Structures are given as structure tokens and as C-alpha cells.
Amino acid sequence: MKRLWKLLGCLVLAALAVNVIIEFASRKSLPALAGYLFGNPLVFLVNTLLVLAPFLPVFFVRRKFFAAAVAAFLWIGAGGANGVLLMFRTTPFTATDLKLVKYAAALLTAYLTWPQILMGAAVLVAALAVCVLVWKRAPADLQPVNLTQSACVAAVALAVIWGSLNLAMMSGLVAVHFGNIGQAYEAYGFPYCFANSLFNTGIDRPDEYGREVVAEVEAEALKPEKLYSLENNKTPNVIMVQLESFFDPTLWQKNPVDKDPIPFFRYLVRDFPSGYLSVPSVGAGTANTEFECITGMNLDFFGPGEYPYKTVLQKTSCESMAFTMRGLGYRAHAIHNNEATFYDRHKVFAQLGFETFTPIEYMYRIERNPTGWCRDEMLVDEVLKALDSTVGQDFIYTISVQGHGKYPSFEYYCEQIHDMDRFVKKLVYRLAHRREPTVLVLYGDHLPSFEWSQEEMKNRSLYQTQYVVWNNMGLPDVKLDLEAYQLTAHLLNLLNIHEGTMPRFHQHYMKKSVMEQEDYLEAMELLEYDILYGGQEVYGGESPFTATKMEMGTVPIIQKESSCQEGRILVYGENFNEYSVICLDGKPVDTVFVGQDCLTGDGDGWEEGKKITVQQIGRDKVPLGTARQMFEP
Secondary structure, rough: HHHHHHHHHHHHHHHHHHHHHHHHHHHHHHHHHHHHHHHHHHHHHHHHHHHHHHHHHHHOOOOHHHHHHHHHHHHHHHHHHHHEEEHHHHOOOOOHHHHHHHHHHHHHHHOOHHHHHHHHHHHHHHHHHHHHHHHOOOOOOOOOOOOOHHHHHHHHHHHHHHHHHHHHHHHHOOOOOOOOOOOOHHHHHHHHHHHHHHHOOOOOOOOOOOOHHHHHHHHHOOOOOOOOOOOOOOEEOOOOOOOOOOHHHHHHHOOOOOOOOOOHHHHHHOOEEEEEEEEEOOOOOOHHHHHHHHHHHHHHHHHOOOOOHHHHHHOOOOHHHHHHHHHOOEEEEEEEEOOOOOHHHHHHHHHHOOOOEEHHHHHHOEEEEEOOOOHHHHHHHHHHHHHHHHOOEEEEEEOOOOOOOOOOOOHHHHHHHHHHHHHHHHHHHHHHHOOOEEEEEEEEOOOOOOOOOHEOOOOOOOOOEEEEEOOOOOOOOOOEEEEHHHHHHHHHOOOOOOOOOOHHHHHHHHHHOHHHHHOOHHHHHHHHHHHHOOOOOHHHHOOOOOOOOOOEEOOOOEOOOOOOEOOOEEEEEEOOOEEEEEEEEOOOEEEEEEEEOOEEOOOOOOOOOEEEEEEEEOOOOOOEEEEEOOOOO
């Protein structure tokens, strides 16, 4: 038994050493590491105990050194990943990133050079080789495992870990929910914050949750006001454009660029409704700003670093701006000049009520910037196509991508947002020439990923972008700073629309003074829990929203004629593009894009009776849709 207690002491020292290594990887300097160790010794102790937990299986195996080495490698690997990610974005490594690995693989060449990628692969191979070597060479314990004694020691260690963690949370030494995840990792350490993100997902059931309490919120904040009805030529098309990493460089006090890269956006901010927009992330997290703006829900109530697109919205429909506008007679479209599967938008947008989604796989004449992201100017035609695809009014939600990192320099970033400014100008001019009532909301999803601090910002925030509401309807020029989850409520209020649960809820509280908003956040959390995880009491016990049968693209891709001659398949049709792939009985073949009316492909596998179809397939090989077959006689 004494031997096992000595082993536990060795494991505690190993955990302490590992904790120091992973915190150094995050903080990247000895002074910063020392400030954390000596400034928060109790927090460091709690983190060391958490690091110890994966070492406890050592007591139950004979290859103790190997088991300890694996636990150490896992922690150091996670800490190293956090350090690498913090080089490219401000958001640290969370458990949600494990669900985004397939997207990270596609972005490797955008953020890393090939020598860096090869070096990372070499480190990974070396780590695996060391594990294999340890397995083969490290001696196994000669004494058999005493399960009873091992269980006792491990149970005592686990009880200390569990008790210390709960005491730290109850005493406020560490926070359970993080308002600013970057600051939380610095204050509470990587092991605790990462473990929190691993187990703390969704919205916790509020203590006071129940039918009666929801009814009280409904009676107070969801009273129906003046109802809104759709009238042709009198109600506007509503277009929202989320601009990737769009930010006013003059807000950075150390801005090295003299020329104004966004003159048109600045003109819009001056002459139209506008303000600062507080967003939930910095440097990354596009989908979370998107989630708040579309649903009106506050992300703070979810788990740290959680992406609802990857969790609850995978299988749950949610009231949204798309559903609200459709209830008023609008058609709802989504547009994004990037892959459809990124953040699973090809699935999630149906849960959010969009009727069509046009990703890059359904676009034409694609142009890319030097780092490989699609230029945003192509979105102008896609917005106009969506408007032309219906007879009545439309709600269009557009996500741009040109401003995406990594940036070779700040000057390069300014060149990209200058291009985006020209895109905004062209879009506004084209919409103005249509002479239809139109409202266009433009906003940045988050600040770009550069090394800067909030003290260097004129507005003293890394979590504020800007928004502006261009319109040709003479809307009042209201200057108001907003949270991202308030944006659509404010927009609808400008249009005198008071529909939708979350918009109406926000409109009610936004009328009140700050002193009168004491229960605002509590009531908001209650509603969000009820809608996504509870009994949908606000809807009478059953949600009225179901996923749409969403169509990909607004212009149909048509297959008219196909044949196989001399080992080559020929397919004729309409609206093919570079992502159109010929399939034999559903299996893709090597395809050459000849033009929008013709494809040719490898016909070696063709034989009589096999069905030839055309599918839209992105770089990740996920089929998104099949061309309509309209064979000519």
C-alpha cells in the first residue's frame, strides 16, 4: 500500500510538470507563466489536480510508465494545440474544436506553410513513435495489480480532485460560465477551461423554470402589439450581409495604414442608422455571431466555446429571423461564398427555416484573393438572383468570406476590406437601381486575428464591430449600440414589425432604461432554455417550427441529355459549374467542366443500364444535390 502512495506522489509531480508545460505553451513567456503561477496559486493547484485525473488508470495496469506517458502526451498535445491556435486566432482551444477537425484540415494551407505542416506532422509521428518505444522498452511492473488497494488509492485521489473542483466553483475561485473565453483561459488555466468546455454544453435548466414562470415572462414581455401584414410594393426586401472580419482600422490606435480602406462604409455609417455591435467572439467564431443575429439568442448561456450549429441545431429546429419573416409572407434565402458544409450550414439552415441556400458549389465565375478565399463581389449577383427568384418580398441572409485570415500583414488585410467596401458599394447601387423598397443590414462578424489589446482600441473593446442599415425608405437615422442578439429586433422595430418571440422580447426590454433591465438576462436565459431544451411552454407546449425541405441554389441545374462514346461520358444541360460531377449509379467519376451547358467524364465504368446523373459535390466530397433531369426527346 505504501508503494502505491509513493506512486501517487510521483504522478502528482508529473501532473504539476505537465501543467507548467501546457500553460507555458499558452502564455509563451516565462514572465507571463510566473504571473499565473504565483498570482493564482490555488487556481494552479486545481488545474494540477485536473491534469492528474487521466493519470489515475496507471494504478490498474502493469505498464505504468506507458500509461503515464500516454496521459502526459494527451495533455501536452492539447496544450500545444491551444498554443498553436492562439497564434492565429484569439479564441483558445475548446472541446468544440474537436468537432471542427474536418474543417481545420481544409484550412491548414491557409494558415500554415508547407514546411510548418510537415514539421507538425513530424512532431505527431515522433510522439507516436515515442509511445510505441515506451510500450516496447519501458519495463512492466513485476508485481501483479492489487485491484483493492489500487481502487482505494485512486478513489481517494479522485475524491480530492472532485472535492477541490467543486469547492473552487462554489467559492467563485473559478467561474462556471465565461463571458470572455480568452480572459477565462488566462485567469483559470487551460486544463479547467478545456474540461469545462468538454462537459458543459447547452443551457442549464434555470432553477425557477416552469410553466408558470414562462407565462409570467410571456405576459410581461411578449404582449402582441400592432400586427404587420405584407403588402406588395409597400414592404421592403430585407437583406442582411455578415462581413467576414470586417473592422474599421482607424479604431486601432497603432494603425499603420494612412489611406482609408472603407470610405463607402464610413459614408453609410454617417448617414444611415448605425452603431457598434457587440459580438460573441474575436478572431474566429463566425457561426456564433451568425447564430446570435439569426435567432436573437445570447450565446453566453451556452457552454464555453460551444457552437450551437454543431450541437443543439443538428437535430432541433429553432425560431429564427427566417421563420419570422416567412410568417409575414416573405421567402427566406441564405447565401455564402464558401463551402456549404462549413459549420454544417447545409443541415443547420434548414433547421433555421431557410427555403434556399446558395453556397459556393452553386456559384459561377469564382474569383479568389491571394490567400485563396473567394472575393465578395460575386455575392452581388447572387443576392440579385435570390430577389429575382420570387414574385414577392424576400429575406436574404448573406455571409461573406473574403476578409478571412490568415493575413500576411495588416496592409494586406486593409487591401481585402477595401475590396469588400467596393463590394458593399456595388451592392447598394444595384439595389438602389431596382427601385424596390429595400433594407440592407451590413455588419462585421468579429475583429480579425491580430495581436492587439483592448487598450489599443479607441472604443476599448475587441468584441465590438460596427453595423449600418442602408435603406431607401427614409428610416429614422437612429444611432444605437447593440448586442448581436439584439440586431434583428432593432431592425424589425425600425420597420414597425413586432413579430417573433425573441425579437418582441428584446424590443420590450430595449425600451426600458438600464436600471429597469435587472431581470433582462434571467428572462432571456429562461426563454432560450424553454425554446431549445425545455417544454416549449412559450408555444403552448409544442414548437410550431419544423425543418424546411431546403433547396440548394436559386437557379436550377438541369440535365438534358447524356451519352457514353469511346470511353467518355457526355452530359448536356444548363447551369453546370466547376462543382458539377458526373455520377454512375450515384458514384462520382472524374469529370471535366467544359461549360455551363456541357460536362464530360470518365466512362470506363459505364455499361448499359447504369444511370447517369449530375451532382453538386464540394471539396469534402459531400453530395449537396442532384441536377433536375429534363431529357429532350
